[in-house]
Amino acid sequence: MELARNKKNTGELVVKSRTENLSLIRDFISNQASNSGLSAEEIENIMLAVDEACTNIIRHAYKSYPEGDIVIKLEYNHEKLIISIIDHGNTFNPDTVPDPDLQKYYRNGKVGGLGMYLMKTLMDDVKYISVPGKYNKVLLSKSINA
Amino acid sequence: MAEFSTSVVDKGNVSVINLSGYLDAHTAPTLENDFTELIDQNQFKIVVNFRDLAYISSAGLGVFMAYIEKIRDNKGDIKLTNMNEKVYNIFDLLGFPLLYEIFKSEDEAINKFSESDGIGTK
Numbered sequence: 001m002e003l004a005r006n007k008k009n010t011g012e013l014v015v016k017s018r019t020e021n022l023s024l025i026r027d028f029i030s031n032q033a034s035n036s037g038l039s040a041e042e043i044e045n046i047m048l049a050v051d052e053a054c055t056n057i058i059r060h061a062y063k064s065y066p067e068g069d070i071v072i073k074l075e076y077n078h079e080k081l082i083i084s085i086i087d088h089g090n091t092f093n094p095d096t097v098p099d100p101d102l103q104k105y106y107r108n109g110k111v112g113g114l115g116m117y118l119m120k121t122l123m124d125d126v127k128y129i130s131v132p133g134k135y136n137k138v139l140l141s142k143s144i145n146a
Numbered sequence: 147m148a149e150f151s152t153s154v155v156d157k158g159n160v161s162v163i164n165l166s167g168y169l170d171a172h173t174a175p176t177l178e179n180d181f182t183e184l185i186d187q188n189q190f191k192i193v194v195n196f197r198d199l200a201y202i203s204s205a206g207l208g209v210f211m212a213y214i215e216k217i218r219d220n221k222g223d224i225k226l227t228n229m230n231e232k233v234y235n236i237f238d239l240l241g242f243p244l245l246y247e248i249f250k251s252e253d254e255a256i257n258k259f260s261e262s263d264g265i266g267t268k
Contacts, residue, residue: 019172026168026201044232051203055171102241105211114204114240121239 009035010075017058017068017087025054025072029083032074036081037144045122046083046142052115053085053138061089061136076144083140091130152180159263160191160256166198169206177206181213190222193255197228202236210246223247225255 011032015021026047033043054070062068071086097113105112119126119140127139150173153164163180167173184192194210214224227249229237237243249255 019170022170022172022203023168041232048201048203048236051170055203055205058171100240102245107215114207118204118236118239 010073012074013072015070015072016066017062017064017070017089018066019055019058021070022051022054025070026051028072029074033076033081036076037078038081038142042142046081046140049119049122049126049140050083050085052119053140056092056115057085057087057089057136057138060092061087063090065089079144081142081144085138085140087136088134089136091132091136092128093130094128150176152176154180154184157193157252157256158260160193160259161189162193162195162252162256164195164198168201169199169209170201170203171205174205174209177209178212181209185213185216188220190217190220191259192217192222192224193252193259194224194226195228195252196226196230196233199230199233202233204240207237207240207242210242214245223259225249225258227252227255 009032011028013025013028015024029047029050030043033046036043038046050072054072057068057070058064068087068089073084075082094116097116100113100117123140124143125139125141129137129139150165150167150169152166155162155164161184163177163184165177169177181192184190210224210226217224225247226237228251229248234248237246237248247255247258249258
């Protein structure tokens with residue numbers, strides 16, 4: 001997922017792995033994407049997908065360690081918006097996360113995988129790239145139909 | 147910073163939790179505390195009013211899942227009201243309307259408890 005041609009806009013935010021930064025992350029996405037040609041509703045959905053990705057990083061990659069870095073980059077051209085989110089926490093295998101099963105959650109009182117399901121539903125494409133011991137990268141993309 | 151607050155109001159034998167602002171992984175513990183306190187007081191008839199809630203992530207949705215079975219085991223329920231379309235869509239995407247009763251107004255939700263007690267008006 002690269003935007004080689006007609007790159008229009010790029011922004012970057014680096015925050016520590018703390019849930020208190022989720023609002024900062026959402027504001028960053030909302031501001032950076034505001035002129036992308038995506039509708040307000042689409043931008044809200046992307047905001048939620050990024051919130052879910054970062055919540056997973058804080059909880060699972062950094063296991064709530066508050067000093068990890070999360071690097072979020074947003075770029076778009078006239079046809080596509082791509083967000084990359086990099087962390088240096090534990091490597092995470094998305095294939096081990098099952099699709100949500102509400103009946104099971106009801107029995108257990110515990111949810112898991114809802115965030116990832118939302119990311120896949122709200123974005124056109126979600127990709128995970130991990131280099132164990134170095135970094136994990138989540139790529140989220142959305143087509144722009146201006 | 148994300149702003150989120152709740153207020154708990156007793157209406158007859160039902161407690162209403164009013165939500166306001168942004169419910170995410172950071173703010174979800176505030177709502178968890180409300181549920182824990184109500185359950186500690188043996189209050190299992192709970193309506194959650196979403197009128198002033200602007201945003202919910204899956205961490206917020208998880209709070210409802212965490213308490214529902216215990217509450218229903220005690221002949222109570224969590225009923226949801228006044229959701230805006232955006233918040234409802236997230237609930238809907240994850241299939242929550244199958245598990246929770248969602249009402250347009252708080253009164254409807256409160257009356258539903260009375261009906262199931264057999265003392266309410268139809």
